[in-house]
Amino acid sequence: MPELPEVETVRRGLEAAIKAPAEIAKVDQRRPDLRVPFPKNLKKRLEGHNVTGFGRRAKYLLLYISSGEVLIIHLGMSGRILITKGHKPEKHDHLIMTFKTGQQVILNDPRRFGMVYLCKEDELEAHKAFAHLGPEPLGNDFNGPVLAARLKGKNTPVKLAILDQKTVVGVGNIYACEALFKAGISPLRKASTIQGARAEKLAASIRDVLTRAIKAGGSSLKDYRQTDGELGYFQHNFKVYDRAGEKCRSCDCDIQRTGGIKRITQSGRSTFYCPRKQK
Ligand SMILES: [Zn+2]
The missing domain is CATH 1.10.8.50 (Helicase, Ruva Protein; domain 3)
Structure with a gap:
């Protein structure tokens, strides 16, 4: 299972590879659910908007969207993120985001314990995934x-x-x-x-x-x-x-x-x- 250091490394990898703001040209959602259903109208809520930055809270990746929403990704037990171009969908690719630059961010998860949520940025801390969480060990407020x-x-x-x-x-x-x-x-x-x-x-x-x-x-x-x-x-x-x-x-x-x-x-x-x- 990816732990905090692995998730933080993925976040840094995304930040380095995808220069924000980056317009999401196409979203290919390839199944209805992972551990939980994909957010409603995910494609419509992402396509044409920019990713404005990449964050992390606990073991969740956060993609800030110019619409004011945040895409929340948990890699579950076996999830991984691929950053590539011209990718041919493979088995277990569940979400493929293609940017205007041609770059692609792919969520691949054979065991499907991962989770994807989309919520308003100002409701993030109150979201069910975060409401009960303690401080970030690498944050300035942990001592x-x-x-x-x-x-x-x-x-x-x-x-x-x-x-x-x-x-x-x-x-x-x-x-x-x-x-x-x-x-x-x-x-x-x-x-x-x-x-x-x-x-x-x-x-x-x-x-x-x-x-x-x-x-x-x-x-x-x-x-x-x-x-x-x-x-x-x-x-x-x-x-x-x-x-x-x-x-x-x-x-x-x-x-x-x-x-x-x-x-x-x-x-x-x-x-x-x-x-x-x-x-
Ligand atoms: Zn000893």
Whole structure:
């Protein structure tokens, strides 16, 4: 599933390739629905209008339209965006937008868990996809005190709390493990105890692991299409994720005695951490 860094990389790719304002000459909607129905009269509401900019909120891509509406795209489990020219429609191409320049933006999604919405720009924050969301981890309004306030009084383990989109958006399972490791915080620690300096450290770590992943993604992009046909994880040199039983790179621990990186299950999902470094 594409995570925030992958979606942000797609946004940057679109922004670099499609020079806004860009007139949408033709829209080819090739099926009635993905996980939800396509917006009503999508073709009519897009054709002849300009895309004026590209944004992102959580894991949603936002295409700002000159009509005052915003096209909202979620890539679901297997969705990807292709930027091309003179494309012959392929299986699983569900939406093809052709710009006046001849450039095409294609949404291809074999498993069809993706979603496309269209709403008025001034109703964006109240849209059902966004109304319940917490702050952007890469936004200027995300920091230690903001995170601390959101974790205050929460009895759940901190790992589960930061996966919750109401706390902060876009921190998936892998990035939650990596951020907690970097901050030296146990995934089992009660969320309410993450205050003050600890919250500062965690907020900075979340920002750092996501920023690094975006950087890694930007440099690995080849015409925005991954060779395996899916958006993969860009960052493969994880410090703890999927490294159970291996030596932790931060400790000088005797692996025979300590067992190295530990894997546990929290709410049905794997957590990897170093019990020695993370308290
Ligand atoms: Zn360690």
